[in-house]
Amino acid sequence: MKPRIAVLGCGYWGSNHIRTLKSLGALSAVSDANLARAEGFASEHDCRAVAPDALFDDPQVDAVVMALPPQFHAEYAIRAVEAGKDVLVEKPVALNVEDAERAVRAGREAGRIYMVGHVLRFHPAFETLKSLIDAGELGEVRYIHSHRLGLGKFHTENDALWDLAPHDLSMILAITGAPPIEVRGEGAALLDHLSDFAHLHMHFANGLRSHLFASRLNPYRERRLTVVGTKAMAVFDDVEPWGRKLAVYRHAVWQDSGQWAFTANEPTYVPVEEGMPLTRELEHFIGCIETRAEPRTTGEEAIEVLRILTAGTVTHD
Incomplete structure (x- = not known):
């Protein structure tokens, strides 16, 4: 049962x-x-x-x-x-x-079992992206940026950073495998004392850099995670239809006679198995209960997410 x-x-x-x-x-x-x-x-x-x-x-x-x-x-x-x-x-x-x-x-x-609801870790497009990174398809990851923008929802306790950024921070930590050594935050409050726009800038011990932009006062929806590697770049865009949610760009950049040159190639769309992230998350939770395995999204990771949110929070009078 x-x-x-x-x-x-x-x-x-x-x-x-x-x-x-x-x-x-x-x-x-x-x-x-x-x-x-x-x-x-x-x-x-x-x-x-x-x-x-x-x-x-x-x-x-x-x-x-x-x-x-x-x-x-x-x-x-x-x-x-x-x-x-x-x-x-x-x-x-x-x-x-x-x-x-x-x-x-x-x-x-x-x-x-103490599992955390970082639901996008169970998105098939992110799972596929993570497997590409682990297989070395992008080379060494040097930069990650995420944009989570839209209109609403508005909370009395949570600002845009605390409400929207945990999803992306969980994905970034899954890719980096380690917390940042430096976090800098910027925010802007337009409606009340809570930030409606938030930027996080992160620096990791291996030199990797990352930035995150979250907004609840944006006229359009954007749900995009971009990973820049030494071999290729990849974009997980959750606003796109299933056939275009994960794109890999194999651009080339090199020096020629002391000048930088590049070629911009069309993206390759990576096939992704369709599936609801919440269903997959709850199936994983059920499996952890049955097998007593450690969840993919642990409490320890959630603590690291909170440390980043705390370090990046900007207070407004």
């Missing part, structure tokens, strides 16, 4: 978890501080509605997916793992490094 998983938090992203877990045959219960909301989802998806305080001692729940406002993630994750439940915690896992460290340590000491 599949693990029995409850979803704590029935908001926008929690509802996606609920539908996906139901389709995978693993949804046991739903829970929300607004009991009427939880009961509505329970009725729709033929499962139980459980009050948050009763969830952790529920013998019919093996694991909990947490899609809460981030200030509650650490507290509830600790309660869950200490009650013997495995957890998948949505990003960001906390609002400060100390709370995240406490929660991850509690999960480790309890011997529970």
Whole structure:
């Protein structure tokens, strides 16, 4: 039998978890501080509605997916793992490094799975990009830049950096295999005191550089990760249709008689298996529960993401 998983938090992203877990045959219960909301989802998806305080001692729940406002993630994750439940915690896992460290340590000491919802790590295009990098197809990676732009969503607790950047930081850390040694942030707040635009500039020990641009006040959507290597460049563009989501550019640059020359080649579009990242993420979580394997997106990685966010945060009066 599949693990029995409850979803704590029935908001926008929690509802996606609920539908996906139901389709995978693993949804046991739903829970929300607004009991009427939880009961509505329970009725729709033929499962139980459980009050948050009763969830952790529920013998019919093996694991909990947490899609809460981030200030509650650490507290509830600790309660869950200490009650013997495995957890998948949505990003960001906390609002400060100390709370995240406490929660991850509690999960480790309890011997529970502590997975983080960095969903784009499970995107087939990113998985294919990572395999190309690992196989040396791009040569030595020298630069990574990511753009995550659009209009909304607007939060009272999270600015554009904390809301949007964790996705890209998780992908960047997966490629670099190590955290940056230097982080510099820039931000601009137009609506209130929270940044609506954010830039992060990162420097890694091996000389690799990276920058990230996030905006929630942009007139168009952009979801693009670019990796520049010594042999080729690759672009993961999630706005493009499946046949064009991953492009490899084999441009050539060289010196001729002391002058730089180059050839610009047309992109090669790499075939990518179609699949929903959230479905693949939850399938991975179920597999980790069943096999006790370490998740691809660990709590330790989430702590590194929080360290970068903290270092790059710009405060506004």
